[in-house]
Amino acid sequence: xxxIPCPWCGQRDEIEFRxxxxxxxxxxxxxxxxxxxxxxxxxxxxxxxKGPLAERWCHSQGCRRWFNIVRDTVTHQITRSYRxxxxx
Amino acid sequence: xxGSEHPDHLWRNPDPKRSYDVVIVGGGGxxxxxxxxxxxxxxxxxxxxxxxxxLAGGNMARNTTVIRSNYxxxxxxAIYEHSMKLWEGxxxxxxxxxxxxxxxxxxxTHSQHDTRETRRRVYANRLNGIDAEWLTPEDxxxxxxxxxxxxxxxxxVTGASLQRRGGIAKHDYVAWAFxxxxxxxxxxxxxxxxxxxxxxDGGRVTGVQTxxxxxxxxxxxxxxxxxxxxxxxxxxxxxxxxxxxxxxxVSELLEPALNCVVLSNAIHVYVSQAHKGELVMGAGMDxxxxxxxxxxxxxxxxxxxxxxxxxxIFSRAHVVRTWGGIVDVSPDASPIVGLTPIxxxxxxxxxxxxxxxxxxxxxxxxxxxxxRGQPHPFNAPFSLDRFTRGALIDEHGAxxxxx
Numbered sequence: 001x002x003x004i005p006c007p008w009c010g011q012r013d014e015i016e017f018r019x020x021x022x023x024x025x026x027x028x029x030x031x032x033x034x035x036x037x038x039x040x041x042x043x044x045x046x047x048x049x050k051g052p053l054a055e056r057w058c059h060s061q062g063c064r065r066w067f068n069i070v071r072d073t074v075t076h077q078i079t080r081s082y083r084x085x086x087x088x
Numbered sequence: 089x090x091g092s093e094h095p096d097h098l099w100r101n102p103d104p105k106r107s108y109d110v111v112i113v114g115g116g117g118x119x120x121x122x123x124x125x126x127x128x129x130x131x132x133x134x135x136x137x138x139x140x141x142x143l144a145g146g147n148m149a150r151n152t153t154v155i156r157s158n159y160x161x162x163x164x165x166a167i168y169e170h171s172m173k174l175w176e177g178x179x180x181x182x183x184x185x186x187x188x189x190x191x192x193x194x195x196x197t198h199s200q201h202d203t204r205e206t207r208r209r210v211y212a213n214r215l216n217g218i219d220a221e222w223l224t225p226e227d228x229x230x231x232x233x234x235x236x237x238x239x240x241x242x243x244x245v246t247g248a249s250l251q252r253r254g255g256i257a258k259h260d261y262v263a264w265a266f267x268x269x270x271x272x273x274x275x276x277x278x279x280x281x282x283x284x285x286x287x288x289d290g291g292r293v294t295g296v297q298t299x300x301x302x303x304x305x306x307x308x309x310x311x312x313x314x315x316x317x318x319x320x321x322x323x324x325x326x327x328x329x330x331x332x333x334x335x336x337x338v339s340e341l342l343e344p345a346l347n348c349v350v351l352s353n354a355i356h357v358y359v360s361q362a363h364k365g366e367l368v369m370g371a372g373m374d375x376x377x378x379x380x381x382x383x384x385x386x387x388x389x390x391x392x393x394x395x396x397x398x399x400x401i402f403s404r405a406h407v408v409r410t411w412g413g414i415v416d417v418s419p420d421a422s423p424i425v426g427l428t429p430i431x432x433x434x435x436x437x438x439x440x441x442x443x444x445x446x447x448x449x450x451x452x453x454x455x456x457x458x459x460r461g462q463p464h465p466f467n468a469p470f471s472l473d474r475f476t477r478g479a480l481i482d483e484h485g486a487x488x489x490x491x
Binding site: 019 | 315318327328329330331375376378379380384386419475476477478
């Protein structure tokens with residue numbers, strides 16, 4: 001089980017959190033004007049690196065706030081935890 | 089050699105040649121079956137299977153060996169039922185006993201919604217010519233007496249679907265059987281050979297860079313499950329795949345107690361009893377992306393709680409071993425098998441939590457796709473471009489297990 005540092009509540013067990021996948025996925029623009037490939041990439045393609053990954057978690061059974069962490073997908077080591085809106 | 093003797097080697101252990109017509113990247117079940125069917129069905133034998141570690145040491149060694157074809161959607165039903173039919177003749181075809189046991193697969197239901205969806209799937213399966221039955225709790229009592237049918241448990245059993253032709257096989261034997269026959273056709277199974285890059289010339293792949301040198305290839309076929317995006321990134325190809333840990337575990341060896349495969353989607357455990365006697369169990373995957381081949385203990389705790397509630401007689405069994413594999417999950421929980429935007433580069437991934445059962449059909453249709461340069465009718469719907477076209481095959485939940 002991961003020990004996840006919530007930027008508001010501190011270290012808590014993984015079971016208090018809900019995973020939100022990759023962070024910093026940018027909206028591709030006006031959906032009426034972007035082409036299908038761009039829209040599909042926005043909907044379906046996410047980073048899946050073997051190494052550090054910036055990802056979103058929600059402290060759903062704690063403060064119920066979303067935040068970001070940087071976690072290594074091989075070692076599971078968490079090197080950063082930061083609030084929404086902060087730079088990675 | 090007499091019939092009772094086991095041969096010293098089931099396949100050669102060759103060094104890679106400088107060039108092949110086809111290079112398959114990944115020596116798991118799907119890669120080995122692809123190699124075999126390339127030779128058997130298409131006469132393509134100048135082939136190498138490149139494996140980073142040892143043959144069938146990834147998910148092929150880590151899965152829970154459940155085989156069934158009771159998928160909801162027509163496209164899935166077609167390819168998984170093709171696989172089932174291949175399983176039914178596979179031991180003869182490969183001349184190797186794979187301990188395929190059609191002992192029946194029960195999918196339990198625990199709520200009104202569960203019941204409705206499962207009965208819908210039973211009817212859909214029948215319309216696709218796939219054996220499927222709806223069992224009431226009384227029927228379950230007769231078919232699998234050890235299931236706890238008490239109305240007083242947290243999620244009482246309301247019924248089940250049954251596919252009698254479903255079952256299990258011995259995963260190692262399946263891999264060895266495909267490897268042996270592929271080798272017999274002259275295909276090189278090259279182990280400890282990690283692909284580190286691709287040679288691309290004018291939008292066309294021409295070879296691979298490996299830890300054992302450069303290898304030229306007429307065609308390159310990716311078949312690397314959880315590592316598919318890592319490979320694809322080397323050639324600038326983005327795949328809609330996320331890699332997650334999926335765990336399994338076994339008990340110590342027990343006397344025969346469980347006569348079939350039982351899956352429960354709602355409380356999420358699946359269990360069968362292997363030929364040797366150990367209970368083999370799996371459950372949900374960890375939610376986060378990972379390549380660590382290990383999962384979280386609380387997933388196991390939940391799965392064992394579900395197992396003990398459903399099967400009170402398991403309560404004194406001991407867990408002997410747990411492990412994790414890395415599954416490649418696509419957005420619609422269906423595989424991606426077909427062409428890529430890069431000429432002569434093919435992709436086979438996204439089987440997620442259900443790849444083992446597809447081992448023969450995956451190789452069958454992938455070999456066709458590679459040899460002919462166009463997909464087989466069974467994998468045509470599972471193209472990479474379906475995500476752009478919007479033609480998803482949404483098996484999330486519909487496939488009788490959650491993903």
